[in-house]
Amino acid sequence: MARADLIARRQEAAATRAETMTLPEGAAWATEAREAARARLLKMGLPTRRDEYWKWTNPESLIAAEAPTAAVFDADEAPIFDEIDRLRIVFTDGVFDAEASDPLEMAGIEIARLSDAARADIHWARDLYGTLEARGHASVERPFAAFNTAYATDGVVIRVTGTAARPVNLVYRHASDGSDVILHHLVKVEEGAELTLLETGPAAARFSGGLEVEVADGATFRHVRTQGRDHERREVTGVFARLGTESTFQSFTLTANGKLTRNEVVIELTGDDAVAHVAGAALGDGKDFHHDDTVFITHDAVNCESRQVFKKVLRNGATGIFQGKILVKQGAQKTDGYQISQSLLLDDDAQFLAKPELEIYADDVACSHGSTSGAIDEDALFYLRSRGVPHREATNLLTLAFVAEALEEIDDEALAEALRDRLAGWLERHSS
Amino acid sequence: MLQIKGLEVKLEEEDKQILKGVDLEVPAGAVHAIMGPNGSGKSTLSYVLSGRDGYEVTGGSATLEGVDLLDMEPEERAAAGLFLAFQYPVEIPGVGNMTFLRTALNAQRKARGQEEISAADFLKLIREKAKDLQIDAEMLKRPVNVGFSGGEKKRNEILQMAVLEPKMCVLDETDSGLDVDAMKLVSDGVNALRDAGRGFLVITHYQRLLNHIQPDVVHIMSDGRIVKSGGPELALEVEENGYADILNEVA
Ligand SMILES: Nc1ncnc2c1ncn2[C@@H]1O[C@H](COP(=O)(O)OP(=O)(O)OP(=O)(O)O)[C@@H](O)[C@H]1O
């Protein structure tokens, strides 16, 4: 098919999909931003498997007008971070649940619902909404992110001016097996301020998540999320961040289960001496598991550091994808870029596909990347068993060890420990 | 304690016979040594006893206190009281030494129907044993054998043995790579465990170790068989004249 025809087909798909949607109501600025996002979507069109970054992940179920249903089980909601003092903001099937949430108040931080903010004139939110997402298409088009900006019905907007004393936890609950949810969150961490944002729980049968984060000079943003344990959900998320001078951005995602999960993280380092760490661990059991991490980090300042550390544990025909890129722009000297993606295949059926990329236009940089795929180390397994550790327990111990390197990216030991427990629990239930 | 009769072993992947009928009996309370030229099958014997994959037993038997070893999984053999100090201890990145040891000890206790040891008791136990072997707290925290020197790895094997308190200890060249002081530490560690209820099979190339750990019997292995057995003087003979005389004599 000719390229022009392909684009026409993609645009047609986007137009058809857009017809089934209505832009949420809001103030003039919000409507303007949503219309602009819709225009981006219509121009880009929706992806097909012919797209370079969709050849390994089938976008069809994400595009379909009707969300495929996903059964809800009690176990999907397993609580996490309960021992951690945090401010909880609950969304049930994408609707803010004031009763279940804590009061949206904390010193040094302003929190509002997106649906309220979009009706008011909060100037920083106006400036940020859709802005980083729009910038995120510069090298690679991300139509689902534009879709998210256009049609998100709710979310939170958070502005941090001090050091948030406790993390903000967005708690998702999945109640109806046909829920089709679009949420978009904005975070602005002002100069020198600090925030830890947690996202937990199964959001919906089909979930589109958007998060735009502006990290100002000297500010710190930490993000830890666990995507629910629901088996049948489909989820596409986009995290877009822009980093100022001497700022820090850290994001970690633990994914267990899910029919289809596509997590895109797009980061721009625009101030000198900034640091961005993105990491994740994904656990999949069965042919129905498909997990895709697509990361794009742009270095556009001097002496910045970026790290990508992704681990996947796959068994019984599960599929894992990693597409990660480091782009070093001209003049971004002294860049330190590192990327590693690894999979542990617990049997012969599982598969891992990786596309690590470096594109460098500066001469004084240190960038490295690597990708590996392997089975459990037989020598280590025998050593453990020879000391009395049963086969299954030994395999789980080695699997946890494999994931440990990614978990080390999390600064907060209490958060890391909670994730380790969840991992161990999953292995316990999914090992033979 | 350990009884091996006519044990014949070949490689699973290749048509290569490695053990060609090994007969050996180590009674409780005794220390036996095995010496023998490179490639004669000493490590293979230790691996087959502990249940490593890749070998096929084509004949004979091996029992521990009358129980068939060859029928068991490696972890069951460990729980039954067999311990192998590896010639080449394995590095396991991401698994802490302490976690490893506690998991192993508790798994064995569980398999034997005993209660798990509490975290506090374990800490006490390991501190005490580690002190004897001059293994510091920092080494205990590190991942299993990762970044350990050759000698540290061997000391770590003995630490595991001291904590697990097996009935039958097989030591495969635990002396190789040790300096004089470490050799003394390791030997003291082994000697401290010697008692009437425990057997030792010590594989070594050097008589020096046997000065520290005095064996009751020395066996010479060659080409997959025990070709000669005798008292400690046999090790001295090997030290002085090499294997040529002994092998000629039995040929
Ligand atoms: N997995 C294997 N694949 C191929 N050959 C093997 C394997 N295991 C053992 N062998 C061969 O079997 C023979 C005996 O090896 P083994 O390691 O048991 O000898 P050893 O007596 O311990 O020697 P050393 O004193 O050098 O440690 C050697 O020829 C070795 O090459």
Ligand SMILES: [Mg+2]
């Ligand atoms: Mg050997």
